[in-house]
Each structure stands twice: as C-alpha cells, then as structure tokens.
Amino acid sequence: MYCGKAGEEGTEECFQSFAEYSDHLSDSVRKTAGDSDAVFGWLEICGYSDRYGSDQKQSEQICRIFQKIRACRIKSWTARLYRWFIEPIEPELISRNIDTLVIMPDGELWSVPFAAFYDGKQFLIEKYALAVLPAIGLTEFDKSGKDEESALMAGLSIEQDGFEALANVEKELSDIKSVMGGRLLMNQEYTSVNLEAEFRRQEYAHLVMSTHGVFGGSPQDTYLLAYGSRLTMNDLERLIGLGQFRETPLDLLTLSACETALGDERAMLGLGGIAVKAGAKTALATLWKVSDDSTSVLTREFYRQLKTRKVSKAQALRNAQMKLIADSRYEHPFSGRRFC
Incomplete structure (x- = not known):
C-alpha cells in the first residue's frame, strides 16, 4: 500500500518515488513471505516505511469474511477488515494528512472492495481517495493531458x-x-x-x-x-x-x-x-x-x-x-x- 497527500508532495511525484522503490520492495516481500500464504502489506508514506503482516490463520479468516460480505448486508464484516488493514497504520495517515491510498493487492485480496471498509462511522472512501494498481511497473506517470479528449x-x-x-x-x-x-x-x-x-x-x-x-x-x-x-x-x-x-x-x-x-x-x-x-x-x-x-x-x-x-x-x-x-x-x- 502506498499513501500520498496532495499538499506536501504531488500525487504523481509520490507515485514516481514509489516506482523507484518498487524493485527493492518486491524482493523484500518475497524474502519475508517465503512460501507461506500469510498476508503481508507494505506502507510507504513520503519517506516513511513500515511492514505489517498476518499469519496463515488470519489469511484464512479474511477469505471467509469475503464470502460472508458477498452474501449479506452487515457492516460488521467490513469493520473487521478495517481493523486489520487500516487501523495499524491510521495514526501515521492522520499525522501526515494523507488523502490518497494507492493499493497493490495480491491473491485473494484482489476481490476486496477497499472502499467499503468501515470504521464504525465512515467508509474508507469517505476518508481517502483510493487507487488500485495491478503492478507498479504497469503504471505510467504522465502529467500531460488535454482539455479536449475524444x-x-x-x-x-x-x-x-x-x-x-x-x-x-x-x-x-x-x-x-x-x-x-x-x-x-x-x-x-x-x-x-x-x-x-x-x-x-x-x-x-x-x-x-x-x-x-x-x-x-x-x-x-x-x-x-x-x-x-x-x-x-x-x-x-x-x-x-x-x-x-x-x-x-x-x-x-x-x-x-x-x-x-x-x-x-x-x-x-x-x-x-x-x-x-x-x-x-x-x-x-x-x-x-x-x-x-x-x-x-x-x-x-x-x-x-x-x-x-x-x-x-x-x-x-x-x-x-x-x-x-x-x-x-x-x-x-x-x-x-x-x-x-
């Protein structure tokens, strides 16, 4: 997960700095995760990085929660995902006035609607702009753009x-x-x-x-x-x-x-x-x-x-x-x- 804010450093600059870091990040994740199915995430906030993870048991719990979410209308399930994925890094997000989260999910996490994560009062999309990337290497950083586009x-x-x-x-x-x-x-x-x-x-x-x-x-x-x-x-x-x-x-x-x-x-x-x-x-x-x-x-x-x-x-x-x-x-x- 990469987090950026518009005020201190433009979103494009934040993306670019993360792209330059991504090769090292990928190697580190592979070495850390090994052959296990544990869920690992990376947080990079304009120079600050931290790693957090979950064990195999929690990974299986996440998969079960996805199935329950699809079948019901209960916010408690998305609240649990919020606690697991967002709460560990929330103090840092708040202290740095982060307004955009860029997420590169893996495996079962591709089916997660991160926007629907719920903190008890608000959905995640009400707090942050979200972007989900298949891979940082597939992303271009082009600021040019035309007013008239077909x-x-x-x-x-x-x-x-x-x-x-x-x-x-x-x-x-x-x-x-x-x-x-x-x-x-x-x-x-x-x-x-x-x-x-x-x-x-x-x-x-x-x-x-x-x-x-x-x-x-x-x-x-x-x-x-x-x-x-x-x-x-x-x-x-x-x-x-x-x-x-x-x-x-x-x-x-x-x-x-x-x-x-x-x-x-x-x-x-x-x-x-x-x-x-x-x-x-x-x-x-x-x-x-x-x-x-x-x-x-x-x-x-x-x-x-x-x-x-x-x-x-x-x-x-x-x-x-x-x-x-x-x-x-x-x-x-x-x-x-x-x-x-």
Whole structure:
C-alpha cells in the first residue's frame, strides 16, 4: 500500500518515488513471505516505511469474511477488515494528512472492495481517495493531458447470448456522451468489427464499455459481450494495443459491466489489468457482480466529475462514490464501492 497527500508532495511525484522503490520492495516481500500464504502489506508514506503482516490463520479468516460480505448486508464484516488493514497504520495517515491510498493487492485480496471498509462511522472512501494498481511497473506517470479528449462508448442493453438485458446502459452511455462528446456504438452497432474500425479511424483517449463481462479461469472463459460475439482477453489486449504508440494513446478504459475485474489467482490481473498492460494508462472496472442501476449512476457521475471539475481520476471516483453513499437507494455498502 502506498499513501500520498496532495499538499506536501504531488500525487504523481509520490507515485514516481514509489516506482523507484518498487524493485527493492518486491524482493523484500518475497524474502519475508517465503512460501507461506500469510498476508503481508507494505506502507510507504513520503519517506516513511513500515511492514505489517498476518499469519496463515488470519489469511484464512479474511477469505471467509469475503464470502460472508458477498452474501449479506452487515457492516460488521467490513469493520473487521478495517481493523486489520487500516487501523495499524491510521495514526501515521492522520499525522501526515494523507488523502490518497494507492493499493497493490495480491491473491485473494484482489476481490476486496477497499472502499467499503468501515470504521464504525465512515467508509474508507469517505476518508481517502483510493487507487488500485495491478503492478507498479504497469503504471505510467504522465502529467500531460488535454482539455479536449475524444471518447468512444460501446454498450449492449438488449438480451444476448443467454445474458439478461441491461436496462440502464443506453441512458448511462448517452449521459456520458453528453458530457464527453465522441462516438457511441449501441447494441447492433457494437460489434467487434466496428469497435476495431473506430480505433483504427481515430485516436481515442477514453473508451467506455458497458456490457456483461465474465472473468473465468482461462483466457477463453474471460470476455466482454459484444453484439453477436465475445471479446476475449486477447481481443481486448490487441484492440487497446492499436493505440499504444500513437500521439494520443488510450488514457482511460472504463468497464461498466458485471464481474469485470474479479478473476481467480491464475489470472488475477483481470480485464482491467490486461487493458493497462496493453497500453491503456488507466482502467476503471467493477470487482463483483453489481446492480445495473448503481453501476450506471456511478459511471455517469464519475465522468461528470472528471470533465467538469478537472480532478484526478481517483478523486473523481471518490466523489462519485460519495454521491451514492448519500443516496438511500444504494444503502448496501458495496453499491458503487466495488469499483477499482
């Protein structure tokens, strides 16, 4: 885990200093963890570092808690995770006025919605902006950015290939288009052929894909649903790779779909991580199966925050999640808090 604050040292500078430290950090973690399955974390706060860990028994407890969280609406389970993960470092976070947490999870921790950790009064996302990285080496630190950035949106709202219709997708993407401009491929227009043709025709900074997505145990079982076909992990990597060396490479891929980020430990990068690996600078994806309604509301608000308030992606996501927290219609702790 890496923590930074905007006041003393810019977020980009904090990320860069952590990137320079990451090779040594990885070696240390491997030497410390050995062959055990214990959960270890690293904290690096603008020069301060500390290590904390848990034994095998606690690791198994964490896995059981994840299962309980998925099945119920009780905040006590996320409060326990808060005590284990955040309380040990909270005094340091407070003393240094930290406002952003950057997390690189491992193994089962990839399925953790850190934003929903609960301290008894507030969710973690109410206290910090959060960013989850597949690996520090997959992250670019580019401060350049243009006021006018093109966006390509693709969505499937109709029933397809045994998957139910997603009623809110068309409004979600239409609202994003009204904010960002760009091109919208909806239903019959959203084919793998048209998607590739658009990427070859124009340089897009943003790609929003709102459809069903499944992460299975193999590349063949991992895909996003398009009209009449499935976009596999390899298809997505090839598509994103088309713009990797252009003047305007893909800045942000948003996967507003069902179960898009969560995979098993054999392929835990997920579709979002594959996108970053292929050349997208950032990916926003859901962790677990989510409500079509809450997903659409959050995604629309995220892009509104990003465009109109010109804040960082982590802060835009936090602001959007805060809006859902304040809405009684999304009372479940994971409504909108399952994005990373």
